[in-house]
Amino acid sequence: xxxxxxxxxxxxxxxxxxxxxxxxxxxxxxxxxxxxxxxxxxxxxxxxxxxxxxxxxxxxxxxxxxxxxxxxxxxxxxxxxxxxxxxxxxxxxxxxxxxxxxxxxxxxxxxxxxxxxxxxxxxxxxxxxxxxxxxxxxxxxxxxxxxxxxxxxxxxxxxxxxxxxxxxxxxxxxxxxxxxxxxxxxxxxxxxxxxxxxxxxxxxxxxxxxxxxxxxxxxxxxxxxxxxxxxxxxxxxxxxxxxxxxxxxxxxxxxxxxxxxxxxxxxxxxxxxxxxxxxxxxxxxxxxxxxxxxxxxxxxxxxxxxxxxxxxxxxxxxxxxxxxxxx
Amino acid sequence: xxxxxxxxxxxxxxxxxxxxxxxxxxxxxxxxxxxxxxxxxxxxxxxxxxxxxxxxxxxxxxxxxxxxxxxxxxxxxxxxxxxxxxxxxxxxxxxxxxxxxxxxxxxxxxxxxxxxxxxxxxxxxxxxxxxxxxxxxxxxxxxxxxxxxxxxxxxxxxxxxxxxxxxxxxxxxxxxxxxxxxxxxxxxxxxxxxxxxxxxxxxxxxxxxxxxxxxxxxxxxxxxxxxxxxxxxxxxxxxxxxxxxxxxxxxxxxxxxxxxxxxxxxxxxxxxxxxxxxxxxxxxxxxxxxxxxxxxxxxxxxxxxxxxxxxxxxxxxxxxxxxx
Ligand SMILES: Cc1ncc(C[n+]2csc(CCOP(=O)(O)OP(=O)(O)O)c2C)c(N)n1
Ligand SMILES: [Mg+2]
Numbered sequence: 001x002x003x004x005x006x007x008x009x010x011x012x013x014x015x016x017x018x019x020x021x022x023x024x025x026x027x028x029x030x031x032x033x034x035x036x037x038x039x040x041x042x043x044x045x046x047x048x049x050x051x052x053x054x055x056x057x058x059x060x061x062x063x064x065x066x067x068x069x070x071x072x073x074x075x076x077x078x079x080x081x082x083x084x085x086x087x088x089x090x091x092x093x094x095x096x097x098x099x100x101x102x103x104x105x106x107x108x109x110x111x112x113x114x115x116x117x118x119x120x121x122x123x124x125x126x127x128x129x130x131x132x133x134x135x136x137x138x139x140x141x142x143x144x145x146x147x148x149x150x151x152x153x154x155x156x157x158x159x160x161x162x163x164x165x166x167x168x169x170x171x172x173x174x175x176x177x178x179x180x181x182x183x184x185x186x187x188x189x190x191x192x193x194x195x196x197x198x199x200x201x202x203x204x205x206x207x208x209x210x211x212x213x214x215x216x217x218x219x220x221x222x223x224x225x226x227x228x229x230x231x232x233x234x235x236x237x238x239x240x241x242x243x244x245x246x247x248x249x250x251x252x253x254x255x256x257x258x259x260x261x262x263x264x265x266x267x268x269x270x271x272x273x274x275x276x277x278x279x280x281x282x283x284x285x286x287x288x289x290x291x292x293x294x295x296x297x298x299x300x301x302x303x304x305x306x307x308x309x310x311x312x313x314x315x316x317x318x319x320x321x322x323x324x325x326x327x
Numbered sequence: 328x329x330x331x332x333x334x335x336x337x338x339x340x341x342x343x344x345x346x347x348x349x350x351x352x353x354x355x356x357x358x359x360x361x362x363x364x365x366x367x368x369x370x371x372x373x374x375x376x377x378x379x380x381x382x383x384x385x386x387x388x389x390x391x392x393x394x395x396x397x398x399x400x401x402x403x404x405x406x407x408x409x410x411x412x413x414x415x416x417x418x419x420x421x422x423x424x425x426x427x428x429x430x431x432x433x434x435x436x437x438x439x440x441x442x443x444x445x446x447x448x449x450x451x452x453x454x455x456x457x458x459x460x461x462x463x464x465x466x467x468x469x470x471x472x473x474x475x476x477x478x479x480x481x482x483x484x485x486x487x488x489x490x491x492x493x494x495x496x497x498x499x500x501x502x503x504x505x506x507x508x509x510x511x512x513x514x515x516x517x518x519x520x521x522x523x524x525x526x527x528x529x530x531x532x533x534x535x536x537x538x539x540x541x542x543x544x545x546x547x548x549x550x551x552x553x554x555x556x557x558x559x560x561x562x563x564x565x566x567x568x569x570x571x572x573x574x575x576x577x578x579x580x581x582x583x584x585x586x587x588x589x590x591x592x593x594x595x596x597x598x599x600x601x602x603x604x605x606x607x608x609x610x611x612x613x614x615x616x617x618x619x620x621x622x623x624x625x626x627x628x629x630x631x632x633x634x635x636x637x638x639x640x641x642x643x644x645x646x647x648x649x650x651x
Binding site: 037038039089090091093095097098099100102103115116117118119148149151152153179180181182186187188245254311312313314315316317318321 | 356357359360362363382383384385386387388389412413416450451452453454455456621622623624626627628629630631633634635
């Protein structure tokens with residue numbers, strides 16, 4: 001079937017979300033089976049944010065992430081087999097077996113590093129925006145972070161800097177209402193993260209983080225403004241993480257409300273929602289159904305690649321502590 | 328005597344301190360949940376209430392600063408950091424503020440705060456979840472740094488830290504949490520600044536910290552089977568470390584191996600080696616050997632982790648080396 005530009009874009013958005021979902025479900029299984037040992041934080045339920053924001057970016061725009069960044073890596077075009085090899089601790093991994101799930105990198109795709117120290121990459125994104133400005137380049141920098149990260153000073157200091165210097169930075173807060181076992185309500189008096197933008201002097205927009213098209217459109221607008229020199233923007237994308245803080249477990253024992261929250265949020269599945277929308281807009285069910293087997297094939301190929309890849313050699317321990325001289 | 332795990336001993340110290348001293352409170356991330364703290368804080372909130380035992384937002388800097396402020400005005404806070412790496416976000420209040428406060432103001436105000444953090448090792452967690460940064464803090468005048476290796480010391484050093492009247496960094500090691508040992512009831516103290524001889528011997532002095540003190544016990548057993556008797560000192564306090572004990576032992580053995588599971592460059596082992604070489608050089612019969620982590624960030628891949636971490640076998644090899 002021939003699909004128009006908008007429909008094709010929607011379809012590729014759906015494909016990326018499905019990829020993130022199925023990769024993380026597969027990683028979850030491999031963690032349960034003991035084959036993957038590095039801590040893996042799954043973003044299942046939150047896929048629309050990574051996919052929606054990255055759909056608004058070009059390859060040279062940079063993306064910065066945290067401990068829960070498989071989705072950011074994949075949506076920005078990071079190589080799936082290399083990510084899988086990394087979580088398997090293989091030398092063919094994107095970080096050569098030094099990083100595991102919490103330290104992903106894909107420089108050629110504008111992803112210069114995701115790290116698990118909460119909030120750590122927010123100021124780094126500001127720096128990338130600063131470089132764009134000084135070099136008169138049109139590239140935008142995107143910081144992905146959670147609601148927990150907004151409790152660090154980094155966040156507020158970074159918003160202020162970016163606003164003051166009118167830097168092309170998108171601050172994307174994935175508000176999933178939890179930081180480990182702690183619900184948002186136990187950590188701040190008001191559900192008002194988005195208002196931090198106002199205090200810093202930039203627009204703050206609250207988006208339905210489970211609506212991929214709304215996220216994409218919100219990000220597209222913010223990116224256009226940043227490229228035009230209008231400065232940064234804070235997008236608060238409200239969502240929910242289905243699985244526990246780390247690993248595939250559901251963490252139902254954490255907080256009295258997890259069960260009822262899941263009952264509320266799982267019907268808002270971002271993937272089903274987008275799929276329904278695309279069908280309403282005329283895409284064929286068969287066409288969309290064909291996505292899943294193809295994606296599963298890619299994932300199994302990545303797992304095979306990871307399994308068959310060599311482990312790092314222990315004599316290699318000292319490599320990469322310092323980079324070669326670069327004048 | 329009751330057998331407690333290291334984690335249980337830490338928990339009991341907290342409980343007794345909370346019970347007997349209304350100035351004590353416990354705060355930090357992960358205080359209400361065993362995910363990071365293991366059993367070391369288990370259900371303290373249920374026993375003492377969530378006003379005195381409170382889990383905090385992801386705000387290490389403000390949380391630590393607040394604990395320090397409360398200490399200055401007379402409370403006895405214990406602020407918890409689930410990983411030493413996270414505590415680095417609070418370096419300003421610890422190093423600039425707490426460490427200097429007494430001196431800055433001519434001793435008129437002091438900071439009786441305990442800053443506790445956990446050193447994690449392994450588990451493919453990588454460079455930002457596995458740092459043992461005791462030397463960084465031991466470098467700073469005004470801070471004390473303790474590192475218990477046994478359940479007995481884990482309890483006694485926490486009590487001593489709370490009563491010390493100064494900012495004390497209390498560093499516990501995740502790899503010790505399940506180790507067992509005698510733990511008496513009641514509030515007892517292990518004096519800060521005093522090491523302990525775990526095993527006496529004549530041939531080589533092994534000075535070890537924290538996790539490596541536990542490894543050194545195993546190493547000493549292996550060496551004893553080979554007819555080599557080492558004197559094993561568990562340092563317990565890194566700053567100020569027990570010079571008298573180390574010097575008198577090295578005076579006897581003439582040989583020194585120092586084991587500290589942190590980076591070699593600029594580490595505690597370097598400090599001890601320099602002091603011994605500078606103060607009792609004449610006592611030495613062989614070069615001093617250090618057993619430390621290589622100067623590399625912690626990797627994730629298990630193969631590289633195995634190459635990275637040191638343990639009993641490295642201590643054994645080093646002792647044999649100083650006897651060559
Ligand atoms: C500086 C720092 N403090 C604490 C932690 C422990 N920690 C790891 S993930 C996490 C939760 C952060 O929550 P949020 O930013 O909302 O991200 P989410 O896990 O919900 O994606 C915390 C507190 C850390 N990694 N780094
Ligand atoms: Mg969150």
